Amino acid sequence: MDVTELWDAAPGWLNTASYGLPPRPAFEELQAVLTDWRHGATDWKPWDASVGRARAAFARLVSAPVADVSVSSTVSQIMSVVATALPPGARVVVPEIEFTSNLFPWAVAARVEPVPADRLAEAVTRGTAAVAFSLVQSATGYVTPLADVVAAAREHDALVVVDASQACGWLPVEVAGVDVLACAAYKWLMAPRGAAFAYLSPRVRERMRPLAANWYGGADEGGSYYGPPLRLAGDARAFDLSPAWFSFVGAAPAIELLNELGVERVRDHDVALANRFLTGLGLPPSDSAIVSVDAPGERLAAAGIRAAVRAGKVRASFHLYTTRDDVDRALDALT
Incomplete structure (x- = not known):
């Protein structure tokens, strides 16, 4: 076919x-759910099941454990939580031309040092806290040599933070050696806007605080609606945002199709x-x-x-x- x-x-x-x-299966599944919503024909739990499907499909897409994948709505929200985990004045290397969802969060929380995109690896030196970049630059299509940047960052114990919004879906991506990989799903993953994913390595989660902690990140799914004590999941779900359900209804079948096609x-x-x-x-x-x-x-x-x-x-x-x-x-x- x-x-x-x-x-x-x-x-x-x-x-x-x-x-x-x-893709047609994603559009048709979303239309069916919107019809149910219009008529009050169902509970929200079938919609929420799409979040789990989408999380698992994204984890497979980037060769990550499902427990290390968090759901969100935007890349900037994901990056902001990571950026605020850095010490004040931390040096963050970024490309000179970088989409601001992966630039402004660092500029707010740290000290950014822009360099030419093809010199990222050599710019990572002693004292670099993180290197943050788009795997594929949206303005030019430039594909960052990920292995070179990872090797330089590991030599100097710097975090590797990747915006893969313009890569996931057409470029084979694996999270090996990466600390954070964020992806907005409305581009190459062909989902409605409002779904985003983050691979958060155990190493980086130890430094982070769940600044947007909410019921959806609770340790007991469906049992964290009311009252203390604080009881968050012990994995990346602690950093989940409460999902925009319909966006994930469209995301799940679209990402599953990408996995099926290869x-x-x-x-x-x-x-x-x-x-x-x-x-x-x-x-x-x-x-x-x-x-x-x-x-x-x-x-x-x-x-x-x-x-x-x-x-x-x-x-x-x-x-x-x-x-x-x-x-x-x-x-x-x-x-």
Whole structure:
């Protein structure tokens, strides 16, 4: 079966780096739940079961123990809790071009040192508390050499903090050597906005305080509604936010589908289309599903091609529902 048949994408969507499109099973499951909500036809517990499904699917996606995965709504909330665990004035190395959800939390709580993205590893030195970066940069599509950064951080006992929002779903990702990996699910995981995940290593959890402690992080699921004493889970669930249920209803089947397809297959599909686009513009190929080019974006818009403009350049991004026809239509508009 042509994998694109699982989606109902209108032609010309080259903007997954802004938001992903749901596969049909995820959309239909969400519609059924919304109908139940509309009529008061069910308890909330079936919706909440989707949170557990999504957590387990994400853990599998990044090769993490389920007990080390926390659920949230935004990357900035996850990063803020980690950042406030650092000592005052701690030095945090960040890329010069970094999405602010993984920059502002560090700037509030620590002392940030921006460096070129391709010099992250060499910038980690004695006295570095953490290195925080996007595994794939949203503005440019640059893929950070994770192994090099992990090796440098381990040499100097620095935390490795990764925003994988633009990576998980198309790039094979594993949490080995990483202390924190956060991911907003509404892009390459193709979920509704409002679902996010965090891998929190046992090492980093020892330093953290559950600043948003709530009933959902209780040690006894369903038994922490009222009254003292404080009784939080002994694993990453202690850092859960109370979930936006419907976002996770859409997230669970979408991430399960990615696991079923295999992310290596997704990467091959996405990068091949990105390179078809680059080659058509006379540019060298890359290793990313996100490309940034100097091109007249208004021509794309006039042709019904939906892409984005970031840092003054056209940013095009290619995912499972993108077809060769989509790429060729974009090339026709630009050339």
